[in-house]
Amino acid sequence: MKVQTRAPVRIGILALPETSASVVYGMYDMFMSAGRDWGLIVEGAPGLAPIAPQVVSCHGASFVAANNVRITPHSTLAACVDADVVCVPELMVAPGEPLEGRFREEIECLRRCYADGKILATACSGAILLAEAGLLDGLEATTHWAYCDLMTRRYPSIRVRSHRALVASGDGQRLIMAGGGTSWLDLALYLIARLASVEIAMQTARINLVDWHDAGQQPFARLARTRQVEDxxxxxxxxxxxxxxxxxxxxxxxxxxxxxxxxxxxxxxxxxxxxxxxxxxxxxxxxxxxxxxxxxxxxxxxxxxxxxxxxxxxxxxxxxxxxxxxxxxxxxxxxxxxxxxxxx
Known part of the structure; x- marks a missing residue:
């Protein structure tokens, strides 16, 4: 019988009304699959799970998220204090949409968690919350290709790497950002490799048919800009x-x-x-x-x-x-x- 030698890594997946349920629960499923499903398929019995994810939200109550899908969190934002990693899925807000006064509690929580030594990971446009929190000042970062110009203009001290699908930055590389769309899969695999092992990450990729975005996100980006100008x-x-x-x-x-x-x-x-x-x-x-x-x-x-x-x-x-x-x-x-x- 396999014996768990260490406690599972605790990951809090931060859900907001502006997030898509597919990314919230997609991350959750990937983390739950790690270490467990390979044993089920290969050996006929579930393996030990090295990661324990939970979905958290500001107040912990059920709510309707983007695309009219109801999300029922496991806990409140306070649970992030006990987590080892906090993941922020994307924000379904238009590029350039004002953010002043929004997400105050979430941003303050991210600041506290980073100060406490936790890993913060974002998918897609979720990196905007790290930028709003001031955590990316002077650092490399990435986000969905459609938001890269916005990030460059709004936060000029951030070194935006628009072509990259994944960037690890900050003290101890504890700020991890994925680019647009399904690059959250790269983020999940990277975290599994870093928190559990490369072998478990590879097993998870094989089970779920995940293909690494080795060319980055630039091949998917729309190069031509359609911004209307006042001149x-x-x-x-x-x-x-x-x-x-x-x-x-x-x-x-x-x-x-x-x-x-x-x-x-x-x-x-x-x-x-x-x-x-x-x-x-x-x-x-x-x-x-x-x-x-x-x-x-x-x-x-x-x-x-x-x-x-x-x-x-x-x-x-x-x-x-x-x-x-x-x-x-x-x-x-x-x-x-x-x-x-x-x-x-």
Missing amino acids: AVIARCQAWIAEHYAQASPVAAMVQLSGLPERSFKRRFQQATGMSPMGYVHTLRLEEAKQMLESDHQPIEAIANEVGYEDAGFFSRLFRRNVSLTPAQYRRRFGTMRAALVKV
């Missing part, structure tokens, strides 16, 4: 370039359209969009190239030419730098996915 001149240029990004000398054409001196145009464009005019053109071109790589079988050289690049080698290097995959790798990964979904 009417620049907004008109944005609308024009959205239809003419493939033409030669696009920045010169926008300068002419704006009626401004070149230096003034570039300065105002940067101020309005957060990007240089040519950087903006590149993002539009690469986003269109991604769609073409997914949906048709043209040679990569032809796609490069169609979106505005005569030099296919330059296009491939630029694509790799911004998407973290080569065009061919992107086509294999997402073109195959799209084709399979079309057949369903």
Whole structure:
């Protein structure tokens, strides 16, 4: 008979009305599966569980979370005092939505837990709570790719690593952040490996068919920015370039359209969009190239030419730098996915 040699690691999963039940209970199921289900499948009897998760909320009462799913916590926020790790799932709030005065009790709890030496782990946009708590100042961080610009603007001292699906930061690497969407699976596996063992994490991944996001989250990100700007001149240029990004000398054409001196145009464009005019053109071109790589079988050289690049080698290097995959790798990964979904 297997004997438990040490007490299970206690993990509090913080549930809020703005969280999705799938992430809250997905984390819970993954942690419960660790060490237990492999023995059940391989040996016919459940193995010992090295992790003891529980769902906690501010007041412990049942509530309806995002997507109209009812969550019934095991305990109140006070239970985090006894936990070894506190996990924060994503927050279903729009990028840029005001947060002043919200989540006060949760933020104060996170501050206390970190000061007490606990590990804090966030999924997706949950990292915004760590930023609001001031725990990420001067540190590396990541969050869902759609919130990275917001984090950079709102918390300028944070070094946002938008391309990475997982970042461990802070004293003793006790601040752990996953990127967007299902990268919470990476977070759960990382915690299982760190708190239990790599072998148990691998077993959990095999049982649940979890594939590590080794290329990070950038391949999934939408590169082109659609932020509306208050500068009417620049907004008109944005609308024009959205239809003419493939033409030669696009920045010169926008300068002419704006009626401004070149230096003034570039300065105002940067101020309005957060990007240089040519950087903006590149993002539009690469986003269109991604769609073409997914949906048709043209040679990569032809796609490069169609979106505005005569030099296919330059296009491939630029694509790799911004998407973290080569065009061919992107086509294999997402073109195959799209084709399979079309057949369903």
